[in-house]
Amino acid sequence: MSDISYVESKHAPPLAECPNCNHMLPQGLGEVTCEICSAVCRITHQPTTDSLISESIPCPSCNTVLVAGTAERPVNMTCSACSSSFMLTQKIIKVEIECPSCERQLRIRPRPGTRELDCPACETSFNVTF
Numbered sequence: 236m237s238d239i240s241y242v243e244s245k246h247a248p249p250l251a252e253c254p255n256c257n258h259m260l261p262q263g264l265g266e267v268t269c270e271i272c273s274a275v276c277r278i279t280h281q282p283t284t285d286s287l288i289s290e291s292i293p294c295p296s297c298n299t300v301l302v303a304g305t306a307e308r309p310v311n312m313t314c315s316a317c318s319s320s321f322m323l324t325q326k327i328i329k330v331e332i333e334c335p336s337c338e339r340q341l342r343i344r345p346r347p348g349t350r351e352l353d354c355p356a357c358e359t360s361f362n363v364t365f
């Protein structure tokens with residue numbers, strides 16, 4: 236059980252905003268706690284839930300196609316054909332931000348709150364808030 240493989244899910248709920256403070260909520264479904272104001276919000280998104288439950292994933296060891304059967308991520312999957320297990324993890328959403336000085340598109344993983352980014356092209360630092 237030492238070298239477990241990780242497979243990233245193909246589906247993710249859309250990014251949601253906290254109705255209380257308008258900052259971005261941590262990605263997820265169900266009860267999500269706002270990292271800025273600690274409000275607990277319920278996120279439901281039926282199309283994502285449906286596609287997560289019916290998501291099919293090829294086993295990383297033997298390529299047998301398995302169906303997730305649950306909307307939970309991460310979830311530990313066991314292959315019915317070869318009995319190896321792997322983790323099906325949450326898809327990480329990335330967003331594109333434009334550098335204010337050179338207009339280069341940066342792909343970043345959004346995190347709630349304000350953070351400083353350094354543009355790799357022109358080395359300008361700027362703040363982004365989610």
Ligand SMILES: [Zn+2]
Nearest residue numbers: 253256269272
């Ligand atoms: Zn909030």
Ligand SMILES: [Zn+2]
Nearest residue numbers: 294297314317
């Ligand atoms: Zn397998």
Ligand SMILES: [Zn+2]
Nearest residue numbers: 334337354357
């Ligand atoms: Zn730049």
